[in-house]
Amino acid sequence: MSARKSERLLNLLIALLSTRRYLTKHELREMIEGYRGGTVASFERQFERDKEELRQLGVPIETGANTADTDEEYGYRINRADFELPPLAFSAEELAALGVAAQVWQDSVAATHTAQAIEALQAGGAAPDPALLPTVHPRIAVRDANFEAAYEAVTTRRELSFGYAGRPRRVQPWKLIQRRGQWYVFGLDPDRGEDRFFKLSRFTAAAEPTGRVGAVVVPDDADERAARLEPVVGVEAVVALRDGVPHSWPEAEPADWAGPLPAGFTAHRVRQGNEDLVIDEVAAAGADAILLAPEDLRRRLIARLRGMAG
Amino acid sequence: MRSEAQVARLLRLVPYLTAHQGVTVTETASVFGTTPRQILKDLEVLQFCGLPGGLYDDLFDVDIEGAREDGHIFFRNADVLARPLRLRPAEAAGLLAALRVVVEVAGESAAARSALDKLEAAVGREGDRLTVALAAGDAGHRAVLRAAVAAGTAVVLRYRTPGRPGVSEAVVEPARLHVVDGYTYLDAWSRVRGAWRSFRLDRVEAVEATTEPAGEHGDPPAGWFEDAPVHLTLLLDPSARWVSEYYPTTAVAERPEGLSVTFPVASTDWATSLLLRLGGRVRAVSDPAIEAAARSRAAAALAHYPEDLLG
Numbered sequence: 001m002s003a004r005k006s007e008r009l010l011n012l013l014i015a016l017l018s019t020r021r022y023l024t025k026h027e028l029r030e031m032i033e034g035y036r037g038g039t040v041a042s043f044e045r046q047f048e049r050d051k052e053e054l055r056q057l058g059v060p061i062e063t064g065a066n067t068a069d070t071d072e073e074y075g076y077r078i079n080r081a082d083f084e085l086p087p088l089a090f091s092a093e094e095l096a097a098l099g100v101a102a103q104v105w106q107d108s109v110a111a112t113h114t115a116q117a118i119e120a121l122q123a124g125g126a127a128p129d130p131a132l133l134p135t136v137h138p139r140i141a142v143r144d145a146n147f148e149a150a151y152e153a154v155t156t157r158r159e160l161s162f163g164y165a166g167r168p169r170r171v172q173p174w175k176l177i178q179r180r181g182q183w184y185v186f187g188l189d190p191d192r193g194e195d196r197f198f199k200l201s202r203f204t205a206a207a208e209p210t211g212r213v214g215a216v217v218v219p220d221d222a223d224e225r226a227a228r229l230e231p232v233v234g235v236e237a238v239v240a241l242r243d244g245v246p247h248s249w250p251e252a253e254p255a256d257w258a259g260p261l262p263a264g265f266t267a268h269r270v271r272q273g274n275e276d277l278v279i280d281e282v283a284a285a286g287a288d289a290i291l292l293a294p295e296d297l298r299r300r301l302i303a304r305l306r307g308m309a310g
Numbered sequence: 311m312r313s314e315a316q317v318a319r320l321l322r323l324v325p326y327l328t329a330h331q332g333v334t335v336t337e338t339a340s341v342f343g344t345t346p347r348q349i350l351k352d353l354e355v356l357q358f359c360g361l362p363g364g365l366y367d368d369l370f371d372v373d374i375e376g377a378r379e380d381g382h383i384f385f386r387n388a389d390v391l392a393r394p395l396r397l398r399p400a401e402a403a404g405l406l407a408a409l410r411v412v413v414e415v416a417g418e419s420a421a422a423r424s425a426l427d428k429l430e431a432a433v434g435r436e437g438d439r440l441t442v443a444l445a446a447g448d449a450g451h452r453a454v455l456r457a458a459v460a461a462g463t464a465v466v467l468r469y470r471t472p473g474r475p476g477v478s479e480a481v482v483e484p485a486r487l488h489v490v491d492g493y494t495y496l497d498a499w500s501r502v503r504g505a506w507r508s509f510r511l512d513r514v515e516a517v518e519a520t521t522e523p524a525g526e527h528g529d530p531p532a533g534w535f536e537d538a539p540v541h542l543t544l545l546l547d548p549s550a551r552w553v554s555e556y557y558p559t560t561a562v563a564e565r566p567e568g569l570s571v572t573f574p575v576a577s578t579d580w581a582t583s584l585l586l587r588l589g590g591r592v593r594a595v596s597d598p599a600i601e602a603a604a605r606s607r608a609a610a611a612l613a614h615y616p617e618d619l620l621g
């Protein structure tokens with residue numbers, strides 16, 4: 001009977017929210033109709049489950065005693081300041097921006113959670129309205145099958161297990177980051193004891209949050225550590241890029257190159273995950289990029305182009 | 311209906327109904343993304359909820375019969391739940407990442423920035439788990455484009471096209487800025503083409519405002535690729551399966567001769583880049599013109615490698 005359960009959970013929450021003292025289990029059983037009847041043992045099991053469900057919903061239930069007396073039974077309460085969304089007053093223009101934000105995510109778990117956040121703001125009195133800001137239209141689609149598991153792990157601070165390059169791997173996720181349209185999970189690799197990025201599109205076995213909720217401790221400098229680490233490490237190559245033409249290596253650095261270069265090209269040092277990706281990227285750039293080194297990759301690229309030029 | 315989802319909604323429904331006395335069942339259902347029938351079921355649960363004690367005065371006061379009859383909800387005696395629950399980390403992360411994208415694209419929009427500041431203060435660091443780094447182009451260009459959208463005027467756009475030397479120039483009528491996969495695009499009516507086009511902002515070199523009014527062309531198509539006039543079907547080696555997850559597709563099918571993938575094609579340059587990127591992993595190309603364009607781009611690239619002449 002899910003209606004009765006909803007009623008019981010809500011009444012438990014209200015009882016815990018309306019008290020300043022800690023209430024013991026048995027006081028709660030007296031107060032809430034849904035707990036009366038049945039044995040003490042069945043009540044206790046039900047109460048534990050209900051308490052856990054409320055916590056899963058994000059309700060902060062505190063445990064403690066009303067006096068320093070160590071014999072006193074523990075009780076429960078909800079601190080209103082921890083529970084309530086603080087008052088938020090938005091101007092019409094701010095509501096317009098929120099309305100646009102509500103539509104950014106497309107068909108992913110992030111869209112569902114964002115819709116819920118917007119509901120909470122509406123419940124708090126705000127009315128986001130995208131119609132006021134019609135000129136801005138950002139959309140983010142997610143096509144990685146493992147995005148949902150990664151999202152859950154990173155927002156509930158659980159370890160994530162997955163396959164990478166055919167091997168089982170795990171990460172204590174700190175952030176989920178999109179760069180240039182690619183999603184990365186960034187965090188601590190506990191097996192190697194170092195920070196690193198894992199690219200979701202390269203997972204070779206389905207990801208799954210493992211371990212306890214809240215177990216991952218996110219360092220204060222997670223952003224700085226992410227900025228320091230390049231998401232792509234692996235093969236380094238020297239590529240001549242046509243000046244002024246956008247390319248797909250935003251982190252390319254100008255490099256010295258002693259050999260001849262066509263006019264209008266500058267040598268750059270670039271990094272990719274592996275050798276094949278270097279060849280793919282340079283090939284995709286057509287006549288706007290020339291692979292200078294390493295020599296064996298250059299030979300493989302020429303063979304690719306020759307095969308295509310017919 | 312799982313009770314977990316119902317309880318999450320009830321926690322928001324109570325403050326919402328308290329603040330919106332007389333709101334209709336239908337409107338409430340649309341705000342909470344559910345059906346009017348479900349909202350009435352929620353009210354049935356709420357009539358038995360309230361302060362402990364179970365006395366008449368302790369319970370929430372809701373007129374369910376009234377709501378059924380005239381569709382309006384009056385909900386009282388719920389001060390104990392006057393405010394909604396804080397945003398959960400997963401909710402805060404999604405909304406804040408989306409709002410940061412809006413701030414980035416909307417440029418100097420003070421409102422988007424101040425809305426973000428308020429939310430960040432309300433949710434703290436839990437809202438910081440998700441980051442989207444955008445290639446949004448030049449802030450000055452975005453400002454000119456937004457002003458042109460607001461004023462309904464045309465602009466002169468100078469932009470680069472990959473694989474083509476030099477800079478193209480076109481008079482376009484900007485309609486909106488949008489983001490797809492980390493890149494910001496301008497959707498605009500191209501006068502020379504007489505059609506809607508998307509321009510990637512990080513490839514725009516210059517934008518010049520004009521006072522020429524924009525014409526009436528209706529709304530631009532909803533998606534970046536939905537307006538693509540061309541579809542390209544490739545027959546791929548199984549080792550290239552990743553492209554079907556990486557790029558927008560309209561059809562993917564396993565065939566004895568390989569994996570058949572159909573892409574919406576927004577530009578020939580994109581399609582030829584894809585063919586160059588895939589090389590020998592492409593077994594067949596549905597469009598001979600795109601295949602020929604890829605062949606000539608491969609030949610042009612090959613001209614950079616003098617040793618090829620010896621081979």
